[in-house]
Amino acid sequence: MKNKCCKTKTLKVVNIGLQTFAESLQKQGVKVAQINWRPPIKLDKDMEDLLDSLL
Amino acid sequence: MNLKEKIAAANDQAVNELIDANPVWVDILPAGEVIEGLEPNMILHSGPPIEYADMVPLHKRGMVSGALFEGLAKNEAEAVAKLENGEIKISSALDHNTVGAGTGIITSSVAMMVVENKKTGIRAATFPAEGPFQGGLCGWGLYTEEIAANLRYMKNELFPVMRELIHQRGGLPLKPILAEGMQMGDENHTRQTAADLLFIKQIIPDLLHMNIDKVTLLKVMDYIVQTPRFFHCYGQGASMSALLSAKGTPYSTMTVAFGGNGVEYGIKIAGMGDEWFTAPAMMMKGRYTSSQYSEKDQLPWIGDSCVVECAGLGGLAAAASPIVCNLRGLKLKDAIALTREMQEICISSNHNYPIPNLDFDFLPSGVDIRKVLKTGISPEIHGGMFNHEGGLIGAGSARVPMMCFEKALKAFAVKYRD
Numbered sequence: 001m002k003n004k005c006c007k008t009k010t011l012k013v014v015n016i017g018l019q020t021f022a023e024s025l026q027k028q029g030v031k032v033a034q035i036n037w038r039p040p041i042k043l044d045k046d047m048e049d050l051l052d053s054l055l
Numbered sequence: 056m057n058l059k060e061k062i063a064a065a066n067d068q069a070v071n072e073l074i075d076a077n078p079v080w081v082d083i084l085p086a087g088e089v090i091e092g093l094e095p096n097m098i099l100h101s102g103p104p105i106e107y108a109d110m111v112p113l114h115k116r117g118m119v120s121g122a123l124f125e126g127l128a129k130n131e132a133e134a135v136a137k138l139e140n141g142e143i144k145i146s147s148a149l150d151h152n153t154v155g156a157g158t159g160i161i162t163s164s165v166a167m168m169v170v171e172n173k174k175t176g177i178r179a180a181t182f183p184a185e186g187p188f189q190g191g192l193c194g195w196g197l198y199t200e201e202i203a204a205n206l207r208y209m210k211n212e213l214f215p216v217m218r219e220l221i222h223q224r225g226g227l228p229l230k231p232i233l234a235e236g237m238q239m240g241d242e243n244h245t246r247q248t249a250a251d252l253l254f255i256k257q258i259i260p261d262l263l264h265m266n267i268d269k270v271t272l273l274k275v276m277d278y279i280v281q282t283p284r285f286f287h288c289y290g291q292g293a294s295m296s297a298l299l300s301a302k303g304t305p306y307s308t309m310t311v312a313f314g315g316n317g318v319e320y321g322i323k324i325a326g327m328g329d330e331w332f333t334a335p336a337m338m339m340k341g342r343y344t345s346s347q348y349s350e351k352d353q354l355p356w357i358g359d360s361c362v363v364e365c366a367g368l369g370g371l372a373a374a375a376s377p378i379v380c381n382l383r384g385l386k387l388k389d390a391i392a393l394t395r396e397m398q399e400i401c402i403s404s405n406h407n408y409p410i411p412n413l414d415f416d417f418l419p420s421g422v423d424i425r426k427v428l429k430t431g432i433s434p435e436i437h438g439g440m441f442n443h444e445g446g447l448i449g450a451g452s453a454r455v456p457m458m459c460f461e462k463a464l465k466a467f468a469v470k471y472r473d
Binding site: 036038041043047050051053054055 | 396431472
């Protein structure tokens with residue numbers, strides 16, 4: 001697959017997070033490096049304070 | 056040292072008890088002789104403590120089955136009355152030095168495999184599979200004349216021979232079998248196919264050299280070879296003897312027990328002794344053995360065999376066994392990703408268990424409740440799905456409820472924070 005903006009180069013993708021994005025590109029023949037990442041979880045204030053004091 | 060430094064030091068100490076443990080199968084003894092605190096009129100069960108009245112039907116049936124098997128009651132009505140009025144005592148298996156796989160029905164005369172952690176001398180006892188009846192009384196809570204007769208047969212005919220065998224060879228080290236098995240596709244919870252074969256390779260030659268009649272020899276060999284997942288009880292015993300060695304480490308936030316009773320799921324942590332931290336029992340996701348089953352047939356998590364995850368095997372070792380993950384539609388990369396994810400919530404890695412699929416990286420070891428809460432990643436645990444009547448209807452996995460970790464950390468802070 002060629003990038004329309006850059007027709008002379010092959011598209012290479014680094015996908016961060018949702019793996020399905022990487023998989024759908026791979027199915028189209030695109031080289032994808034997957035980085036497993038998820039947004040930090042939202043803790044309630046008490047738990048956040050507790051963890052700050054213990055970790 | 057400040058509190059964070061004390062926790063770090065304590066966790067290093069606790070996780071090293073898991074990594075350096077040297078579990079050896081040393082004996083077969085009646086539960087009443089090896090399980091500390093198990094009284095003749097007491098029946099143990101899986102998961103956190105629970106009253107008879109609050110138990111799921113499967114556990115209630117197991118309690119009655121145990122009472123009848125042990126002769127604590129003449130019939131079901133008498134058993135129920137005694138269980139309700141406390142004449143027959145009820146206790147959680149994980150509050151003793153044992154593990155309640157499945158229903159975890161353990162009574163004083165049931166024969167148990169004894170595993171000793173040679174590093175600490177701490178012993179754990181687990182019940183073996185009941186031959187053709189598999190889960191039978193202890194694992195599935197069933198009682199029939201045939202099951203009772205088989206338990207007596209195991210105890211009186213098979214186990215004296217096996218006991219002599221294990222005494223003659225001076226014990227069987229279990230860690231090499233666990234380690235080798237995981238290089239051959241086991242994760243040692245849902246699958247112990249390789250460990251079974253490695254165990255047989257060690258034991259059968261010794262059995263053949265014993266001075267016993269051929270009929271007896273064949274009976275023992277049939278029991279060992281033909282019982283599915285024979286090694287499972289040893290994996291649990293090895294895990295429990297290591298976890299018990301870490302239990303009671305002051306300031307440690309490492310988990311030392313996982314288990315469910317079909318109503319609640321609970322954990323214990325090393326720095327909080329025998330205190331339970333519970334949440335409503337979760338449902339397992341996986342694959343049913345038949346299309347006739349669905350989630351409505353399934354019981355929420357029941358059983359303590361997940362002590363193997365607590366000790367770093369099973370779900371934490373998913374990468375070792377893509378076969379198990381494939382049973383529920385996952386691929387090799389998913390299995391690897393699961394173990395990599397577990398690394399984020401563990402204190403250390405276990406150099407005894409290099410895994411080919413991880414390019415010989417080591418398995419994670421020692422779940423830290425702080426890391427679970429910080430990352431939002433809960434331990435992956437494998438297991439069998441029970442229906443409400445006690446049959447196995449599938450296999451799959453679940454995550455330990457986050458509420459258990461939240462409660463544990465709050466209680467830990469009350470105990471240790473100035």
